[in-house]
Amino acid sequence: MKHKNILLFLLISISGIRANASGKIKVVTTLTDLKSITEIIGGDLVEVSSIATGYQNPHFVDPKPSYIIKLSKADMFVTIGLDLENGWSPSLLNSSRNARIQKGAPGYVDASENISLLQVPNSISRQQGDIHIFGNPHYWLDPMRGKLIARNIYNGLLRISPENKNYFAKNLAAFIAKIDRQDKIWKNALAPYDGMKVIVYHNEWVYFEKHFGLKVVDFLEPKPGIPPTPSQLVKVINEVKANNIKLIITSPYFPTKSADVVARQTGAKVVVLATSVGAEDEIKDYFDLFDYDVHQIVNHLKP
Amino acid sequence: MKAIGISILIMLITTATKTYSQTDSFSQDSLLQVISSEMNEVSSGNGAGRSLSISNPRISVIGDLQTWYQPNKQHSLGAALNEMEFAFQSAVDPYARADVFFTVEHNAETGENSAGIEEAYVTTLSLPAQLQLRAGRIKPAFGRINTPHSHTNHFLDYPGSWSQLFDQGLAGDGFSLSWLIPQTLFYQELTAEVMNGAIESPVFSTQPQQGLLYSAHLKNFFELNENMTLEIGLSALSGQNDSSDNSHILGGDLTLKWKPLQMNTYKSISWQSEVYLASLGQGSIGSAQSLGMYSMLSWQFAKRWIATGRYDYSNVIKGNALKHPWTAALLFGWYATEFQKLEIESSWNNQYSGQNGPGVKLRWIFVIGSHGAHQY
Structure with missing residues (x-):
């Protein structure tokens, strides 16, 4: 019996079958802000976790192997981009063994897409300190750009689950309206x-x-x-x-x-x-x- | 002679410190101007046009300059460009990435430089069943200190218990298959490797025709809480040696880290220990057994400062006698940024060939270009 269980475990593992008892879209985000917006747009259809906490420096998150477990099972990955997480998220993604969330795959969402950026340098040298070649990456601290982040996440969810377009669109519209009211x-x-x-x-x-x-x-x-x-x-x-x-x-x-x-x-x-x-x-x-x-x-x- | 050596070390440290004190003066007029001039909003889409890495691999150059004073050695005082590493890293296509590391190394014994491929491998990104295949010149995942490149270490000289088996590290041409074991309680990864002999090794054959070299490693990583982690690893190596016999090495490693999430760039403590059990076949003579270990405690007590103490011990047969060589070392590292560090290591070696007695080394590491994260 014991041998049968071990054999079954190995067969399931090698066949690549993923248990997703909840039936929800599994999303991993780099920052908690992306997690929050994804939860609002995805509603009941998503299960979201963030790698970084809200009280740590997003430039210097330690790439703990334990984060790879979540990434290996994710359907979607959301990143701030612009090299903000360059010191840690690429190595985690490379080790995730998950083709669905690699750059260029449908499950990869760069939240900075089509967002206008500030402090984009004309030239760059490390003599200037930690300057980002693409521009200042802390754009989520502007609620108006938060609306664009939400749209990028919405587009990502559509690629993963197009049948739920109306549901996501309704949540996106509500999010944008609330941002405008609160602002x-x-x-x-x-x-x-x-x-x-x-x-x-x-x-x-x-x-x-x-x-x-x-x-x-x-x-x-x-x-x-x-x-x-x-x-x-x-x-x-x-x-x-x-x-x-x-x-x-x-x-x-x-x-x-x-x-x-x-x-x-x-x-x-x-x-x-x-x-x-x-x-x-x-x-x-x-x-x-x-x-x-x-x-x-x-x-x-x-x- | 001692006074001259110490003077040179002090001079180097003083010069370096002066260099960094100038950081202030640079800032007086430049930062606000830079920020003001660049405050104008630029719509850059996703910034794709600005990326330097779209068609070119990420390139970095890492320099390792060392100077030393070891009074009991023939060449007691010296300085050398110990190693230059040239790294090229990029995705190949949606299915794989490639990493290539060339090095030019200085041999302290001969004074000569030699160039070579330290590592060059392609890694799959999309195999099923949580598998990942790596092929090329690889460093097998044996223990904790074989895979990291030397410039990332919190020590200048490898532990004697390690270097008597692996010198500066074991590498070979072959394949590595790792499996992320599908359980959610903790991170568990099993790696199996097969190589066409070793590139350089004191205990394994470097001749491809002498047979294959096999390696296995089980990594277990536990998040005890958000600030503390524990890693326990088991490793095994087996392959032919130059005595036309087999060498077998077992290893165990344990790493306990405390690194508070909120202030992780300011303080941390890491305790890392490994033990090696080797059986080195010697043909008709039989086999030599050896036991080695090291234990290392690193304490980051400020944003830029790390202190490390290390002790290593071995139990080896030299000729017909049982020897117990050991080394004790204390290192202070000063990190200007994540791209530059100065380290000074004071050590006392006992009974290692050619390295008996005290020694002081200074290392200056610099990185230019793009260089990604290192292992946790």
Whole structure:
């Protein structure tokens, strides 16, 4: 009996039969923001997991072999693209042994497709730090571009499951409508601070800044990816004083030590904004992400 | 002579440190200008036109410069361009990718440089049943330190227990078939390899006509929680040696890592240990048995700093006597970025041929071009 079970196990494995008891489309995303949007567009028809959590640096996710298990069974893979995940997702995809989600396959979704990009360099050198050749990849922090991400995911789901086009289309329309409704609320909340100058830790807020009318004056990092140095902090302190800057924005995966130094010297406030869904327990989906960040900014600027 | 050696090491470190302190001054006027000038929105579609990798493979060059002071060696003080690696990596088509690594290596004993293919293989992307086939010049998946290239190691010299069996690593021309075992409790991968002998090896024949070299590895990877992982591996190698007899080696490896997700670029601890049991046939004389092990603890205590302590021990027969060689090493690594690091290693070797006594080595690794992730 024992030998029969082992034989059956081997036969199932070698024949490549995939057990999908739920009957749902299995989707793996690189970031939680993509997971959230996929869940909204795919609704009950998808089962989504994210490789990165919402509170880790998306540039530096460790490619743990355990992620390969999920990728090996996935029907669809969604990536931010633009080399954001270049240090970890290609090696995981190569090891996944899953032809359905390789680049160019129907299950591969590059969420950046047809999205207009900022800070696209004319030339590139690592002397500039971690500059991305395609442009700044943190585009999901603009809710308008979030609508385009949703459309790209919708297109991916259509390729996998065209029979459910109406269902996905209805969810996409609802998502876009809700983004437009919420965006008015978010913009109204930040309207009193239009054009406000801020300091940020890393160059990842350009899309958020442009959409919500902030003005990034400088970064705590002297160059993208290079940790803050004393002379850079002196430079920033002078800029904060000269421009009467009230806010220093940092992210959950950076230490606040440098920002605190500047704050102590200038009286500016440090706010840790969420860069992804799940950065805090209360940020359950893509809408919560902007709710949280907008409220954090407003609360920190209250007299 | 000792004073001169130490002076050179200090000079190199000081020069390197000065170089990095200049990072600040570069930033004063350039960053804002760059960001401002590039703030204008550019609609680039999916950026396909900008990709350098569409028609060309991803190319990288990795340099490994070393200087050393080993007072008990004949060539006690020296410096060398230890290795240059040239990597070309790309998808071949929707079904396979290819990775080619050329190296130019410096031989510390002879002072000569030699060029060669370190690895060159094609890997399938779409075999059924969670199989993956690799063919070409490969490094068999034996233990934890054979497959990574030397510039990624948290040590400069390989453990003595390893190098007496594999020198700088085992490679051969052949095939590797790996199977992702279909269970969801933990990651489990079984790899089987067959090679046409070894390229260079102290214990296996390098002559293809001497027969095939077989290798197997079972990798078990557990996520204990989101910050801690455990990997346990079992390995086996078997093939002919230059005594027209067989060598058999069994290996076990264990790696425990703590790396907090949220601050994974700032702190981590890794404990890695391996044990090797070798039986080296010697024809009519019989066979020589040896037991070797190493244990290594790495502590990343700041974003740019890693300290590593390592001890290795072997139990080998040399002539008619049983020897117990060992090495203890302490290394500090400073990472400027993910593309450049400086490491200084102080070690004490006991009874390894030509390497007895203390030694200090400094290594400077740099990477230009595209270079992907390394194994976790």
